[in-house]
Amino acid sequence: MNKKLLLIISIFSSSLFFAQVGINTPNPQGMFHIDGARDNPKTGIPSIVQQSNDFTVAVNSGVGQGTISVGIGTTVPTERLDVVNGNVRIRDINNNVGLGSDRLLVADNNGVIKVAGGDAFSVNNSGNRILSATAGATLSADNDWNDNEFTTLKLDEQYDSMNAYNPLTGEFVVPKDGLYFMYGVCGFITPAEGSGSFDGTSGDAFTALVVDGGRVSTSHNVIYRGTKNPGMAASLFFLVTNSTLWLKAGQKVALQFLTFGTSNMVGSLSDLKIDKTSSKLIINKIL
Template identity: 30%
Template sequence: MKKTIFLPLFLISILTFSQVGINTNNPQGTFHIDGNKDNPVAGTPNIAQQANDFVFTSTGQIGIGTITPTNKLEINSNISNTSGLKFSNLNSSTPVSAGATLGVDQSGNVVTVTGNAFAPASGRSVLTSTANIPANGFNYNLTSITLPTAGTYLITYSIRGEIQVTGGFGYLTGFLSTAPTAGNIVPNTEILIVTSADTNRNVIGGTGTGSLVTTVAGPTTYYAGIRSTTLAGIVFNNADGRTSMTYIKITP
């Protein structure tokens, strides 16, 4: 006995076509919205169709979880800080490819943002020889690092020095600058290396460390420098790992 199976027309359409079009009879992708046309629903273009808060307005706007969408597609998950949007075949294991980075603005709109896939970077430089600093003098370029690309970086720096105690009060301070000349010292980067008013010893030494978080628009060089006050000083090389600069990229 021969049996005939009838499939509903809408099921045949779904099985035959894997593309969905809204406001278009010729979808160019799996889900294609054409926002340039009115979308009459059942002959009533001014009435929104809604069921369980899945709204499809006469102007081509779709609301999921909201009956008043303010864009062509708006999703309200009703859960704070949760988008309600999920991709089954796109996750944290998906290989990174070239393209724009997406984010959200203050209103929740999806927008492109500066940067691409985040690639951490790090580097280090050291003082290769000792540096003598005259009393009340400066050295603006003990060593330097160049941040390679735009982004936000953490810079750490360490300087070891000594002062020759010949009487009176003196100290050494270190700093960062954006050029190896006067007038380019970065505010609030000064560090104390050593201070003394002790005339009973010939040499007093110490190590100062500091850090700076900075955001740059492109390759940028920072310099570690030193200043002496009243007494002459000397800065040692990196033989003991103390006079150096490092950076690590922390955000795009």
């Protein structure tokens, strides 16, 4: 009989008997095992270094809902697909917009990919936006806030998927534990010219994100009386602040502003305003 045919029959018979196939190794560690560098021992378990160039299909009833798991760089996969010391890449991945039932994925400390929380991916607002609040009546320093006192900016809700924002109080009540990105903008209106001459007098303006009454991020700028205001000739300038925090359900988030030395900023307090159409509070739930 032809020697090649005998070899094929021998390999096939051996594979049926032991239910294992080894390529480049007489010592397969699974039902199918490729030793890429031919460096595995003839008996015993390969070392971690020796396993690093191996591909193994193993029978593992403890992984997932099936009995087969695949290891790349390991002969003892602990997940349905276990890749050691490497990344997973999908070329030409589909760029279609996801569905409302899609979930965000994260990797734990062991590199196991999991669903991040249980919240659906938002197809209407990127970044899982759960709040967009902006617009409302313009505020004036002569009637609507006090000097050196933080005031909550109450905005109209534009998008509030979890019904967690109260435009009457300006507070967002955190609906679920998680990692949140918060972005606040306060638009100040000052006279491009007039309301006193520039003489060096000024005041400080602040915008802050507040959680349960404590400021977690603040931005600041100086407003000069006369024509030396931020933005130079422009009558509107912005103070922007943001923060990313782990928050607990029930905590309250607000966007606040403060002016200190307000009377030094303008000749008439009615000339200093907060433009709500240029102000906003955006909150994204990341995880």
